Amino acid sequence: MEIRSAKREDVPRLMPLVRAMLSYHSDPLDNFTEQAILRDGFGSEPEFWILVAEENDVLLGYALFHEAYETAFAARGFYLNDIFVSEAARSKGVGRALLRAVGKEAQQRHRSFVWWVAQNWNDSAIRFYERLGAKAAGVSAFALTTEQLDALTERHSSDSP
Numbered sequence: 001m002e003i004r005s006a007k008r009e010d011v012p013r014l015m016p017l018v019r020a021m022l023s024y025h026s027d028p029l030d031n032f033t034e035q036a037i038l039r040d041g042f043g044s045e046p047e048f049w050i051l052v053a054e055e056n057d058v059l060l061g062y063a064l065f066h067e068a069y070e071t072a073f074a075a076r077g078f079y080l081n082d083i084f085v086s087e088a089a090r091s092k093g094v095g096r097a098l099l100r101a102v103g104k105e106a107q108q109r110h111r112s113f114v115w116w117v118a119q120n121w122n123d124s125a126i127r128f129y130e131r132l133g134a135k136a137a138g139v140s141a142f143a144l145t146t147e148q149l150d151a152l153t154e155r156h157s158s159d160s161p
Helices: 008-024 034-041 094-108 123-131 146-153
Strands: 002-005 049-055 058-070 075-085
Touching: 002 094, 008 034, 008 049, 008 058, 008 075, 034 049, 049 094, 058 094, 075 094
Parallel strands: none
Antiparallel strands: 002 049, 049 058, 058 075
16 A cells, blocks of 8 residues: 555546545535645645555545644644545555654644544544544534625624624
8 A cells, every 4th residue: 555645637536535525424525526626736836735545556545634723832733634544445554544644744844733623423533543542632613614604704893702
């Protein structure tokens, strides 16, 4: 098995893994398209990086991450947005190898952390992360998506949180 940076020509082969990950999380399937990956991951200023796990010309999994900053420690790091391993390749060290590769990228770029979240219902992912030595941070994740963000920014500046 090889872990390497994704290339433009990998994107069509990556899409079944992306769709499987999105489906597993009940996320929309029509936003993160091949065009979006090429535009945002392979443009002149990439918004994210993707590492793939490959064996015998078959993509087994991927990790997608981008830069992050933690004010409490004045530290630069990575936010691991996605890590996914095909069902057939699970329990074979692929996820561990992908996380190790993201960690090495962090170290090579002088980043001091890798941060991610897991759905509370995703017991298998949580157990996997704990076996790696990752610690639950005891936080709740929140997001404003387009509709809520639009509503928030249309409010008067005198509104308080």
